[in-house]
Each structure stands twice: as C-alpha cells, then as structure tokens.
Amino acid sequence: MMTTTLNELRTDALREIGNIGLGGAVTALSDLTGxxxxxxxxxxxxxxxxxxxxxxxxxxxxxxxxxxxxxxGDWPGEGAFLFPWDSACVLWQILVQMQPSGLDDLNExxxxxxxxxxxxxxxxxxxxxxxxxxxxxxxxxxAFAADMAMAVLGSILVEALYGQRELLAIETAFKTPEHxxxxxxxxxxxxxxxxxxxxxxxx
Amino acid sequence: xxxxxxxxxxxxxIVFAKGAGVLGCxxxxxxxxxxxxxxxxxxxxxxxxxxxxxxxxDAFALPGKYATTALPALLRTLDTPPALAAxxxxxxxxxxxxxxxRSQALRIGERNVETLQRLLRELRxxxxxxxxxxxxxxxxxxxxxxxxxxxxxxxxxxMEKDLSAALGILRRAA
Numbered sequence: 001m002m003t004t005t006l007n008e009l010r011t012d013a014l015r016e017i018g019n020i021g022l023g024g025a026v027t028a029l030s031d032l033t034g035x036x037x038x039x040x041x042x043x044x045x046x047x048x049x050x051x052x053x054x055x056x057x058x059x060x061x062x063x064x065x066x067x068x069x070x071x072x073g074d075w076p077g078e079g080a081f082l083f084p085w086d087s088a089c090v091l092w093q094i095l096v097q098m099q100p101s102g103l104d105d106l107n108e109x110x111x112x113x114x115x116x117x118x119x120x121x122x123x124x125x126x127x128x129x130x131x132x133x134x135x136x137x138x139x140x141x142x143a144f145a146a147d148m149a150m151a152v153l154g155s156i157l158v159e160a161l162y163g164q165r166e167l168l169a170i171e172t173a174f175k176t177p178e179h180x181x182x183x184x185x186x187x188x189x190x191x192x193x194x195x196x197x198x199x200x201x202x203x
Numbered sequence: 204x205x206x207x208x209x210x211x212x213x214x215x216x217i218v219f220a221k222g223a224g225v226l227g228c229x230x231x232x233x234x235x236x237x238x239x240x241x242x243x244x245x246x247x248x249x250x251x252x253x254x255x256x257x258x259x260x261d262a263f264a265l266p267g268k269y270a271t272t273a274l275p276a277l278l279r280t281l282d283t284p285p286a287l288a289a290x291x292x293x294x295x296x297x298x299x300x301x302x303x304x305r306s307q308a309l310r311i312g313e314r315n316v317e318t319l320q321r322l323l324r325e326l327r328x329x330x331x332x333x334x335x336x337x338x339x340x341x342x343x344x345x346x347x348x349x350x351x352x353x354x355x356x357x358x359x360x361x362m363e364k365d366l367s368a369a370l371g372i373l374r375r376a377a
Contacts, residue, residue, distance in 0.1 A: 143305035150230020151340025
C-alpha cells in the first residue's frame, strides 16, 4: 500500500515544482555554457519495484555518466543527473574544449566538470524551490559514476529506496537544439517528508 | 547462447528455467544476481536482489528484492527444503559500488554480497562462481543446459566460463 496519497492536484504541484526548480537549473547551465537549453515537461512517478526497471529511458547497457547528491534540510532526498556518453562529450567539448577518447581516458578533470555542472544545476534547482516554499535545503558534494545506464540508475534508486516504504521520482529531461544532447534529472524525495511540502503549498 | 531468448530477472524478480533456457540480469550495479542450480533436476532459479534485508511495512515487497527473502524464495522455486539445500550450487554476480566517495556511504552492494554469502554458508550451498564487488556494473547470462556463463561489463570484452563440471552437469551427446 502506498502511504502518500498522490491525487491529481498533488501530482500537478510536484510537476510544477519540478518545472520551476529545473527552470532555474537549466538557466544556470545556459549561463555556464552559452548554449540555450530547453526543458521537457517534468513527470512524476510513484515507483514500485515493477516500474523501477522501466524508468530507464536509455538502452540499459549504454554508457552513461551520472552524479548523485544527498540533499538535507526541509525537503531531504537525492538529486541525480544522468548524461548519455555522447551528451557528456558535448558538455566536455563546450566547457573544456576537449573530450575523453573513452572510459579509460575519463580523468579527474572530466569528472570534476560533470560534478560542477551537477552542483550548479542542483544548487539552482533547490534555490528555486526554496524561494517558493521558504524551505532551507543544502546539498552535499556529488558522487560520480560512469557505467551501464541500468546499473547507474539502479544504484541510485536502490540507495534512495533504502529505509523507505515507497519511492517517488520527479523526472525531467533537458536538451538543446544546437547539439545532439540530452540530460536527465531526477529528484528522489524522502516520501515521509512530502506532507510537509503539501502543507506549505496548502494542498 | 544468443539465439535463445533470455529470461531476464528485473529488480526484485525471480525467474526459473528447467532443462533448457537462459537466465540473466541486465545492468546490475549494487544489485546482485543470485542463482541457484540443482543438478538433479537440471533446474535453475535466479533472483535480482536489491537490498540486504527488509524494512518494516514494505509497500512493494517482491520475494526477490531482499537477500533474506530471496534465498528462501529460490529454494521454494526449486522445490528444495532448506535441509536438502546443500545439494544446490550457487552463482553470485554484481554488488559493485559504482559511485565512489558517496557522502551517504550505505555500502549496499557490499552488504548484499555479504548477506547472501553468509546465508548460503548457513544453508551449506557451495558458491561455484562469483563476479562481485569492485566498481563496475555487470550484465550476465547463464545457460541452464550447458552451464555456460557470460558476464559483460562496460569497456571490456565479455568473459565466458564453462561451469558444467562445477555444477555437476553431465555432458550430453551432441
């Protein structure tokens, strides 16, 4: 049984929060790169184990680069970014004018670029939400991985699931017309704290 | 392998094959594929284990989700009482830690592996093949008829091993 009732209004509210949050994050990415990024409409998934495997939007064994950051404070959870390898290469090319030849060449410089992009985007995401809700939130430095899409996503979801009765994912994709690029953002809130958010929003 | 369709265990799921068939998991990160094989019946059951043990009031408990519930469920699937479990053989794949220096160090992959190894020891089930821990994700396929296992990781050639002798599979005439 799901313990949080996600009616249409609440789902809409979470979607709108995702929109506002990631709007701020994508603006920050555009400022950083000088490239215009656009958002797809966020989706809210109430996840049970059966849908976990279906949440993988990429070919399950394709190479992705991802980060995950712990968020503490009034709306705790985990914020994660996933970039298909070719999209990560677009970011590297824009930001440091070079790209790794492959997984073996993925040194600390490349990792720190992705970590920094995640930091800036998640920071702006949280700031946008905090402006709307008055919540105080702070994030820990991101952890980095480059591996099979399904393995990276699975590791993120399983850890977010630990100690929780249910899992909620607010998912957004962002892209740019200028490059073959797609990025994915997931916020996995601790579901025990959702009522607090809904209370603030008066729903 | 390859021509035959692979029965894949999604997260928390259990799959089963007898006599013939290929079982596998795609993209194991901290999750562990735990497979038990019975040479008497030529049957195998595979669980895609996500977490070491259950938390209270779990909203969507699938039997294969936790190490502690997955092994009893595998025994039931293979129709083997715990007292006779020693005749089974085990294969463990996965339990990697893909994210280095994660702030919330739950070590889930490592704990999944430790818990499964401990429970298998208690059941006196021999682990005949492991491809575990480390920092990489894995996919694998196991051919129930031949005992051939194939493990894939990103950025490397797939590794293949014939486990027929270790599993007690009799060579059949071609």
